[in-house]
Amino acid sequence: MNKKQAAFMGIFDETKTFVRKHYSDRFKRSFATISDTIRFDMVTSELIQLSIVPRGTKAPFVKLGGFSKESITPDMIKGTAAYTPEEILELRAGQMDVAIGGAVVNNKQYIIDKKIMMLKTGYENTVEAMCAELFLTGKFKLVESGDEIDFGFPEPEEITFTQGTDNWELILIDAIDKYVEKNRKYPELIEVDREILKAMIKDKNLNQQQIAFGFTQIVPNTHSLEQRYPTLNILDMTVKALVPAVGVDGEAISTTNMMYLSNTESFVKAYTGIPNVQGNELGMEKSEYIIDEVIEHDPPAKKFIFTSGFCPIIPLVNSIMRFKITIKPAAKK
Incomplete structure (x- = not known):
């Protein structure tokens, strides 16, 4: 050089x-x-x-x-x-x-x-x-x-959630248990499609149990160029919205109805x-x-x-x- x-x-x-x-x-x-x-x-x-x-x-x-x-x-x-x-x-x-x-x-x-x-x-x-x-x-x-x-990622596991009957806390706990079983460590990130996050926020069972919600407005973060998206706290588990992204071809990457647990x-x-x-x-x-x-x-x-x-x-x-x-x-x- x-x-x-x-x-x-x-x-x-x-x-x-x-x-x-x-x-x-x-x-x-x-x-x-x-x-x-x-x-x-x-x-x-x-x-x-x-x-x-x-x-x-x-x-x-x-x-x-x-x-x-x-x-x-x-x-x-x-x-x-x-x-x-x-x-x-x-x-x-x-x-x-x-x-x-x-x-x-x-x-x-x-x-x-x-x-x-x-x-x-x-x-x-x-x-x-x-x-x-x-x-x-x-x-x-x-x-x-x-x-x-x-x-060669495994295919997403299918989960059905029935409103008024099923419980989001149990859905999350079961998913975390599966993650720990595979990785022998806890995920550092739990992220969901924004429509899933909206469904969690509207869920009557969560409201009735007086779960603490933590929100941040979608405004520029003064400490970085990243924008803050809403977060939801459920039993000390922080659930974040998946940030939209585009691929190499410039097309939007679909994350509809998806939840991701990860350790990076x-x-x-x-x-x-x-x-x-x-x-x-x-x-x-x-x-x-x-x-x-x-x-x-x-x-x-x-x-x-x-x-x-x-x-x-x-x-x-x-x-x-x-x-x-x-x-x-x-x-x-």
Whole structure:
């Protein structure tokens, strides 16, 4: 990696975006390899060494194109941000100061910062979409080929809730018991589709038992870019609304009538090596991403190119348990 690339990476790291990272922030572990392929046994081995997953944990298999695989070669996430003709003319005219947001910067730095902001926003949106797909469906699509990586999550367990007869507390306790039986630990998150949450709030049995409700309005959270969604407290169990998300294809991910119990401590952001040309040599960089500035001659263009070998991994498929709840109205008297 040359000094110019390192300087661009420094700007990238310092750049603040307004991307909501609700699901991608759950992937707190990192794994990097210099290879173009991510081996799940190496990821699992590292998690075992860090005591994040139990000894004896087997590496996951994924399905790709109908075949089971113990490794994956993900598509590179790529982005470009080209200089406009006006920006090129401005740079040729020479360096000048620009007053932006109360600060004075030179016009060249301002243009570079703007291009890197574009690249980072696109990258973070892609990462969020991939992580949301994997968390909510157990699958995600590669960004270039569109191939689907299937981690083989168990199908959601079907639950029928009859209003006026069944009890939400017992539904939750039974679900938690099943989670503990599978994982030998309690879930850190209980999330439900908003319609399920509304049904819980309206439930007469909960009201009659004077369960304490804790609500937050749907307003921006001053401590983050995330928005707060309603929460419901039932017997010291906090139930949150599932935050809407879109997948890699830009389509909304359906969570209708779903409940998720999860523990995210083993979720991994993995990165492959990235091809990088230095002079006449082609090498591989062990890095989350690389940013380069290139000049093309036919047609003439100057642009920034961003590359990352990101891939989300959930090593323990039972760390997320899904339930599909069908609500039936109370029987007429």
